Amino acid sequence: MPSYDITRPRFRLSDEHVIVLTELATGQPVPTEYRSAERELQQCGLVSEAGTLSVLLLPVMQTIINPVVVISLEATGRQGTLNHGLMIGQDYVIAHQSWPTEREAEYTMVEPRMMVWAIANMVNLQRSAIFDHAGPGLVETTMRNLEEGLLGVAGFPLDVSAEEERAHIRASLESTGTMADPELSLFADMIGELRSSWRVTAAWRSHRGVENGVTVRSFGVWDCGPLGYWHRELPAEPLEPGRVGPDSTVRLIRTDAKRIWAMLTDLLPADSEIRRAGP
Template sequence: MPSFDSARDRFRLGPAHLGVLGRLYEGERVSGDLVSARDELRAAGLMSDDDAVIPELAEFVTALAEPVVLVQIEIAGGEGVTDHGAVVGSDACYVYETWPGEVESEYVRTDLPLLVWSLARVVGLRDREAKPPVAPVVTTTIGVMDAGFEALADMDTANIDDTAERLRALLAERGRLSDPELTVFTHLLLQLNGNWRMTVAWNNRKGEGTDIRGITVLDCGPLGYWLRERPAEPIMPGAVTPDSELRLVFTDVRRVWRLITDLIPGAEELPAPAER
């Protein structure tokens, strides 16, 4: 069910609820498949019987319908893939998060100066005081990493020594890796908590389309954060194959923060605000 927490200015909404709000914003009738979602919005007190939304939700809908900047975050972990992000409108900014296995997302209003902090919290960024390993750069291919993940899925990871030995042998054979890269890459896959891909998009100032910037980072627990330099973001569909180069670079938490900051466009990159 949708809900509103007025004390923290946050909403819980599912895709169908967003569909209802989108149709109403465009002045269209709610289609039959969205009637249940509309009734849920009414029952939650977010919308009146004549389809007028509460002021707080109206600000969110405007930002969602007329975004200045969109942030998409895809996080892959042990529970699967979850989608998160942020929407920056002309007058309001919201960050949203999902929970594995749940349909609804939580949308929380934030201030633009706090956007980077909010995004860092979404991806779980924290300083684990990891030290650069003997091989701070690992170079192989996407196919080799995928083979490593597939092998781990079939192994009994309760026996960590046996798992590490078998994974190391596979990576040496398939990736033609040697030490120290081989040992480092083996442990990166073993310690991987998850990886996240952050993409930021906005209409460029010249009015010639959409500009996009992005990064992909592997969170390897005690081994720290590793930036995927190759393939470089943004990646277009079909651009990556098993033979594509994979280049991972150890990156301390301060640089990850700067990378997130650099994704956000400056005022000079955005369309000039319309005169009122």
């Protein structure tokens, strides 16, 4: 069910609720398959029986309907994939964060000067954490090896020891016959400690010569817990459909929170790069 907290304000909305609100805000009829979501919005007081949106939703809907910059964050871990993001509008910045197994995501307003802080919070960036920096600072393998290693974790019981799990992952990697120590041991440890692999993408309307287009910036990181952060340099972001196969190179380079913070900052466009909508 949708809900809201008037004190901040913040809203819990599913994708279906957002579709309904967008249709109503733009004067469009709500598709039949979303009638149930519309009734839920009416029951919680965000939409009237006549289809009028609560004034509380004004900043959120203005930004969703006409964003200037859209930042999407895909974080994958043992609980599946979560999708978070930030929408930067003409007047407001709106963040949305999902929760494992829940339909609804939380939508909140963000102070514009705190945008990088908001994104860093979504990826749990920890500048003060203590990491084990022993071993190589670069791991290079293939997508096939990566998939074999991840299969060594998928479905593995949670009550087994770390040593048993690590041995299982190592055996999966050894089955390809293409990795050797010390990279093999380090990569097995990284997969075993992997908290999340995430990719963040910023997109905005821009000027490309005489034609208007879209500019995209993106990068990916592995958060390996005590083994620290690793920038996924290859496959390079943004990933394009059909460009990555089993033999594609995977290159992970050790990095730190300070560098990731700089990369998040560089992700955002300068005002001169953005094509503003006309009046």
